[in-house]
Amino acid sequence: MASWLDPQSPEAQAIVRLFASYLVIAVTIFLIVSSLIAYSLIRYRARAGTQQPRQVTGSRPLEFTWTAIPLLIVASLFVLTVRTMAFVDAPQDLTANPGLLVTGHQWWWEARYPNGATAVNEIHIPTGTRLLARIDAADVIHDFWVPQLARKIDAVPGRPSFLWLDADAPGTYQGTCAEFCGMQHAGMRFQVIAEPPAVFSAWVEAQAQTPPEPTGGPSAAGARIFRDQKCGECHAVSAADRAPRNGPPLTHIAGRNRLAGDLANTPENIGRWILTPQAVKPGNRMPAQHLSNTDAAAVTAYLESLR
Numbered sequence: 001m002a003s004w005l006d007p008q009s010p011e012a013q014a015i016v017r018l019f020a021s022y023l024v025i026a027v028t029i030f031l032i033v034s035s036l037i038a039y040s041l042i043r044y045r046a047r048a049g050t051q052q053p054r055q056v057t058g059s060r061p062l063e064f065t066w067t068a069i070p071l072l073i074v075a076s077l078f079v080l081t082v083r084t085m086a087f088v089d090a091p092q093d094l095t096a097n098p099g100l101l102v103t104g105h106q107w108w109w110e111a112r113y114p115n116g117a118t119a120v121n122e123i124h125i126p127t128g129t130r131l132l133a134r135i136d137a138a139d140v141i142h143d144f145w146v147p148q149l150a151r152k153i154d155a156v157p158g159r160p161s162f163l164w165l166d167a168d169a170p171g172t173y174q175g176t177c178a179e180f181c182g183m184q185h186a187g188m189r190f191q192v193i194a195e196p197p198a199v200f201s202a203w204v205e206a207q208a209q210t211p212p213e214p215t216g217g218p219s220a221a222g223a224r225i226f227r228d229q230k231c232g233e234c235h236a237v238s239a240a241d242r243a244p245r246n247g248p249p250l251t252h253i254a255g256r257n258r259l260a261g262d263l264a265n266t267p268e269n270i271g272r273w274i275l276t277p278q279a280v281k282p283g284n285r286m287p288a289q290h291l292s293n294t295d296a297a298a299v300t301a302y303l304e305s306l307r
């Protein structure tokens with residue numbers, strides 16, 4: 001997991017600057033207070049024959065000073081924090097038109113783009129662009145966190161939150177769910193893939209198309225089994241199909257880097273997933289499919305054709 005101390009977007013940089021200001025102020029106060037304590041301990045320690053020191057009660061100037069200094073410190077921390085929040089958080093009046101809808105599910109992330117394109121666990125964004133993301137949840141509370149790009153934000157069912165997603169340079173940024181959400185909470189890893197705007201536009205256009213139905217061979221047989229087994233009850237395989245479902249859309253599954261969050265996207269892993277999903281990712285919502293090895297291979301061939 002990449003560190004939030006290596007920020008790669010203006011928003012993440014603002015958060016690190018805020019942290020650094022707090023750290024500098026806190027360390028300065030600590031050094032002043034601890035050296036004064038150390039000095040007093042040595043300078044005023046009891047020696048043989050010392051008398052009771054002079055007792056002082058009430059001092060206007062002292063009381064004023066030790067009230068004013070903390071007030072000033074807290075006020076400056078407040079101003080720094082509010083300025084960072086205003087920069088990092090999306091203003092309410094913009095939230096009607098998000099550029100991206102992100103939904104947390106047990107246990108995967110869905111991303112939908114305005115043109116109908118969908119992505120699963122791999123969220124593509126254009127570089128150098130502030131993309132407004134609406135963060136939602138389908139079942140329980142999750143938390144969307146890409147440490148190098150943005151703040152953490154809760155994904156609460158029925159109560160959307162908004163977040164700027166932005167990256168300075170092309171690259172793959174690791175993200176994770178940061179709120180315990182059940183058995184596969186730790187398996188809710190995802191990637192944000194930042195690309196130059198032209199590459200991003202081509203990708204989002206391609207994702208909005210439905211791959212052609214296979215016409216022959218094992219993949220056509222696989223498509224038939226997929227229909228007969230009612231796999232479509234949980235998984236969309238068409239870009240036009242936007243009904244909410246329990247399982248991730250598979251429309252372009254063959255084009256993904258990973259499966260199930262953290263698994264290489266190979267035919268072997270797709271086959272293992274279809275036959276023994278609970279062995280691959282225990283607790284996930286998919287029941288094992290009672291298929292022969294030949295049928296599982298045909299479904300795998302079909303899924304491999306969905307690029």
Ligand code: CUA
Binds near residue numbers: 104105179182188
């Ligand atoms: Cu989703 Cu933790």
